[in-house]
Structure formats: structure tokens, C-alpha cells
Amino acid sequence: FAFAAAVLLAVLQCLPAPAAASGFVRVDGTGFVLDGKPYRFAGANFWYGAYLGAPDGVGDRERLRAELDQLKAAGIDNLRVLAMSEASGFRRGVRPAFMVAPGEYDQRLLEGLDVLLDEMRKRDMKAVLYLNNFWQWSGGMSQYVSWFSGEPVFDPDETGDWNGFMQNSARFYAMPDAQAAYRDAIRTVVTRRNSVNGIAYAEDPTVMSWQLANEPRPGSDAAGAANFQAYRAWLDDTAAFIRQLAPRQLVSTGSEGRMGSLGEDDYYLIAHASPHIDYLTFHLWPSNWGWIDHHDPAARLEAGLQASLEYIDRHVEMAARLGKPIVLSEFGLNRDKGSYDPAAPVAARDRFYQAVYARLLQHARAGAPIAGSNFWAWGGRGRTSNPDWMWKEGDPFTGDPPQEAQGLFSLFDSDRSTLEIVSAHARQLRALP
Numbered sequence: 001f002a003f004a005a006a007v008l009l010a011v012l013q014c015l016p017a018p019a020a021a022s023g024f025v026r027v028d029g030t031g032f033v034l035d036g037k038p039y040r041f042a043g044a045n046f047w048y049g050a051y052l053g054a055p056d057g058v059g060d061r062e063r064l065r066a067e068l069d070q071l072k073a074a075g076i077d078n079l080r081v082l083a084m085s086e087a088s089g090f091r092r093g094v095r096p097a098f099m100v101a102p103g104e105y106d107q108r109l110l111e112g113l114d115v116l117l118d119e120m121r122k123r124d125m126k127a128v129l130y131l132n133n134f135w136q137w138s139g140g141m142s143q144y145v146s147w148f149s150g151e152p153v154f155d156p157d158e159t160g161d162w163n164g165f166m167q168n169s170a171r172f173y174a175m176p177d178a179q180a181a182y183r184d185a186i187r188t189v190v191t192r193r194n195s196v197n198g199i200a201y202a203e204d205p206t207v208m209s210w211q212l213a214n215e216p217r218p219g220s221d222a223a224g225a226a227n228f229q230a231y232r233a234w235l236d237d238t239a240a241f242i243r244q245l246a247p248r249q250l251v252s253t254g255s256e257g258r259m260g261s262l263g264e265d266d267y268y269l270i271a272h273a274s275p276h277i278d279y280l281t282f283h284l285w286p287s288n289w290g291w292i293d294h295h296d297p298a299a300r301l302e303a304g305l306q307a308s309l310e311y312i313d314r315h316v317e318m319a320a321r322l323g324k325p326i327v328l329s330e331f332g333l334n335r336d337k338g339s340y341d342p343a344a345p346v347a348a349r350d351r352f353y354q355a356v357y358a359r360l361l362q363h364a365r366a367g368a369p370i371a372g373s374n375f376w377a378w379g380g381r382g383r384t385s386n387p388d389w390m391w392k393e394g395d396p397f398t399g400d401p402p403q404e405a406q407g408l409f410s411l412f413d414s415d416r417s418t419l420e421i422v423s424a425h426a427r428q429l430r431a432l433p
């Protein structure tokens, strides 16, 4: 017996010690620190992560585990995830939704979030969780407006009126009943105890940050100025509310930056001066914003790249003015010739990712406040076989939410050249002092 015990002890001592779970990400001046060292990341958007973690019939836990392994192996270990959605009548809304009705939640998706966070914790990954959406594809603010105004949803996929939709979503900021339901949703998630590992979310360092919403805007560029004070107050009050629920984790807004702030730097600077907002976010969408062609990204690529790099420089400079770290928490580009086919080439996209990462690295090396990025969006093994390329309930999830063609911006597991560009950037960041 003694001999067997000695052999077992010798074997155990040869095994690698389990990776100690890292601590909470903290802000230190204009950067992040983690366990006493600078924390920078090349992350991904993985909006459907909690959906994959849901029980069979909604999720796909085998796929989740396999793709978290693939991402971790690639050095992509910061994931931005949708953590609340609202059941809606939107033509292009995701189904099912976390919130079935105000104050009523689908336990399958809350369990899905538990499984996601537990699997991420096992892999020492960090999650940025957003709790609402300015857009329609997860219900979002316009669904709250419908619930509490009694009006039918204002569906941009039916009307094509995106300016009217944005003004409608912005009504949310000044609707007390809608805000009460939203705070109940925030409290439900932020104060949740993980049913898999028993860890309270607010005590789990896996959660780096709580984000108020995906791309919250004051309203449309033309008419949104009238909503700005309500928007600013909403950012400040909600950030303070989350901070008091989860004082060990960070709070961010989910803003796109100037393009999500009525096109004006000053609106962005004023809105993000709140002491309850720990770090800044901005997004970069050259084809959505008309700088590059959706249907032929190579056509105006160089000019679009120039505008994109200027957008990055401008936001890093604004972060320095506010004295806060900043994260490029979404960026993406179409496949060549605007194809949705995972087999289509991505020469323009690879050029775009390389140029963006080179600029972020240049700023990081210069000690500027850029702390990380998350490309949009991991598509993994998700594929569609629908002739219209659009998602239907029950289909596999991809990086493209239901309002967009499945393959528009997704970075699939077969996109090896692009994945290597991301991995190389992650390695360069880790090599920084």
C-alpha cells in the first residue's frame, strides 16, 4: 500500500497544477490590470453563447464546449455575450428570449448563461455581458416601449423606417415602467447564483464587465438631440445601479462611439464622463456606415481603411481626454464580393483585420488607453442551408443575429486565415510589457 501511495504521489506531482482562476479585471488609470499585470485582449463577439449553453431543444452544449476550446487555443479568451433578450413580435427577433414578459424569465436561457459562465471559468476566460439592445434582433428597448405603451412593435424589418425605429427605441430612456422592468431584468441576472457551480455572478471573476446595452443611441442623428438629456441620465443612473449590485466588476455602456452619439464627439464625451462608467467602448462598421461597399469590400477598401483608422485614433484620443481605458468591442467586414458563403474568400476582410490590429498595437505600444478588442463575430460551426440565408427559430446560431444574413460578418471555424490574424494579434499583446 505504501509503495502504491508513493507512486500515486509521484504521478500527481508530475501533473500540471490546475490553472488558478484569475481574479477580477480592474481599471488602473487608462488600462486594465489582472492579478497585478496589465490586461489586454484580442477577443470575440459571441452573442449567442448563453443560447448554446441552454438545455437540448434550444442549446448545443457539445458545440459550446468544443468552440470554447477552439477559441481558448487560439488565444481568444475575452467574449462579449448577450445576457438578456425580450420576447417580441419582431419579424427578425431571436427566439426564444430570456424575458418572456416583464418580470417573467425563461429558465432555460438563464441556465444557458450559467453553463456558459461555468465553462468559461474552467478555461479562465473573461465575459462582457450586455443586458439590453437598442436594436430589434433580441427584442430590446423597442419591445419594452411596446409592452409599456400598449402600441404594436415598431418593426424596421417591416417598415424600413430605421430613423423612426431609433426614435422609438429612445423613448425607452424616459419610460418609468419600462425602466422598472429593465432594472428587474438587471437584478435577475446580476444577482443570480450560478446553478452549475454555485458561484454568485457578482462574485465570479469570469464576468469582467456588465454592459448596459448593445449600441445604445440617443435616437436618430436627425432628431435624437431632443432625447440626449434622458439618454445621458439613463447611462449615469443605470451604471450606478449596476455598480451597487456588482461592485467587484466593471460597468460599460456598449456605445459605438461617435457614430452612436448623434455623430458628435461632444455627445459621446459628455455621456461617458459619468464616474459610474469604468471604461469606454466603441465599434467600427465601415460597410454599415458607407465607408466600404457591402457588395464589394475591395472596391473602396483603401479609403474605407483610412476612415476606419482615423475613427480608431479619434476614440483613443477621447479616451485619453476622459482618462479611461477604451475597448473596440465590435468591428467587422463582409466577405469578398459581399458573399455569405463560408467558402467565399475574405481577402478584404483579412486586410481590414490586419490594419485594425496593427493600429491598436501601435497605440498600445505607445501607452495609449486602448485595452482590447472583440471582433464581430464568432460563427464557429454554425451554418445555414436556407436559400434566403436568413435564420429561422431552431436553426444553428452563427455570429450574425437573426436580422442579418447568416454569413454576413461571421468568422466561421473554417476561416483559418482570419483566425490566424486574430491569434497573432493576441500573441503580440501578450508579449507587451
Ligand SMILES: O=C1NC[C@H](CO)[C@@H](O)[C@@H]1O
Residues within 6 Å of the ligand: 135, 214, 215, 285, 288, 330, 376, 400, 401, 404, 409
Ligand atoms: O451590434 C451590432 N452591430 C453591428 C452588427 C453587424 O451589423 C449587428 O448585427 C449588431 O446589431
